[in-house]
Amino acid sequence: MDATEPVRSFFKRTALHDYEKQGRGARKNGVQLKCTIVGLDESHSVIASLYKPEAKPNKAGDPRIWLYGLPDHAGPDDLLALFVVKGDLYTINITRVDVCDALDGNLRGPLSEILQRRNEAETPAKMLLHRLRQLSRRGPIASVMAQAADTAVGRALEDALGIPMNSSQGPDFQGIELKAFRSSHTPSKQNRKQLFAKVPDWDVSRLNSMTEVLDLFGYFRDGADRLNCTVSAANINSQGLTFEVKEGAGLLNECSTKDPIGPFATWRLEGLREALANKHHETFWIAADAEVIDGREYFHYRSVTHTKGPLLAQLDALLREGTITMDHMIKRSPSGSARERGPSFKLAPHALDRLFPPSEEIFLT
Known part of the structure; x- marks a missing residue:
């Protein structure tokens, strides 16, 4: 997937990764990070690959991000939300997961526990x-x-x-x-x-x-x-x-x-x-x-x-x-x-x- 400018900016702002300082080539300069795909009832640990492809003759090539095993958790046109908690990368398939359910105080699970931290300082x-x-x-x-x-x-x-x-x-x-x-x-x-x-x-x-x-x-x-x-x-x-x-x-x-x-x-x-x-x-x-x-x-x-x-x-x-x-x-x-x-x-x-x-x-x- 293309790491668009807002994604690159988000990663840099959260000190997760800076594409500007990264060399080209997935094998030579690619960075791999732990990522957790979070659902209402379960979570799965995968590897996120962040890289810049080798330059083409007339085009530098857009930075990329890929989650290994993603086809097991998402399909074409699904919308993914990326977020960072204490330096760790997480993603939610918000096409398949109702985030509002996770905010219900009666539900417990990995996603609910992460999202409810926002209420700690009221x-x-x-x-x-x-x-x-x-x-x-x-x-x-x-x-x-x-x-x-x-x-x-x-x-x-x-x-x-x-x-x-x-x-x-x-x-x-x-x-x-x-x-x-x-x-x-x-x-x-x-x-x-x-x-x-x-x-x-x-x-x-x-x-x-x-x-x-x-x-x-x-x-x-x-x-x-x-x-x-x-x-x-x-x-x-x-x-x-x-x-x-x-x-x-x-x-x-x-x-x-x-x-x-x-x-x-x-x-x-x-x-x-x-x-x-x-x-x-x-x-x-x-x-x-x-x-x-x-x-x-x-x-x-x-x-x-x-x-x-x-x-x-x-x-x-x-x-x-x-x-x-x-x-x-x-x-x-x-x-x-x-x-x-x-x-x-x-x-x-x-x-x-x-x-x-x-x-x-x-x-x-």
Whole structure:
């Protein structure tokens, strides 16, 4: 089987194997690892062969992975899940095995025992949920910002919980990220969900800074040079900017239709996956009803969607189809350099279940 870029990235991230450092030839440079094929009632130990085939005349050949004895446990078109626990490789044939059954507390077996380890560290989540319920009982909370900015709902929540404002890329509360948003019963009015902010990898980009990006694509408005726009692989925006996903190379390019600029800012997909994993290992997406009282906005926090462990392999597809987009929020400072409050990567409002495993919705009142 081809070891596709998301598989290679996963193995490298879990320190299981790095295909980039591996020579070619299965016999000469192939690596064999122990792998366990896990089912509800039994498990089987097999050998996983990881190798890069000998180069062809005009093509290097894709890295490969093969599980010896796999035909005894899988057939054509079956879907296999690979995962790593404490440095050991496991696989599940999720076409034949109902993983939901393994999560049933009444069932015992090798798969159930492995999957239920994810519930070992729930104390911070229970503590946070208790505090949110207490906050919800207080009713509407006044905004701490004078203007009705997008960030006001989150700032008010952090202030009420006693969480200091910071620009850290890490989670907000004991390993849990908080994402508050104004609820809306009208799908078209629901806002995209902010995932993380990450500047391009300048060492592989054509341009060298956000100042250069602003110089090329910015405009003058409200007394300053700015670039406020959304970039998507699904369309070209008014500034002529779009995304292209180069999965084979593991890159995301921001491109301009202005000739001859083309790709000018580049992110390594692996770096974007790492940012997503670090920011959203565990997340509370908190919905609030918003209302204006005497000219000031108030928020009543009503419900929580609790997610764990984003599906990192989905990132490429969601970027490619425009379900994940990126916002530029650049303004020129008095010194002449650019100040960027992003680039902020955001998820379409109804795609949460595509990026995260089945989540739990909890009503606070």
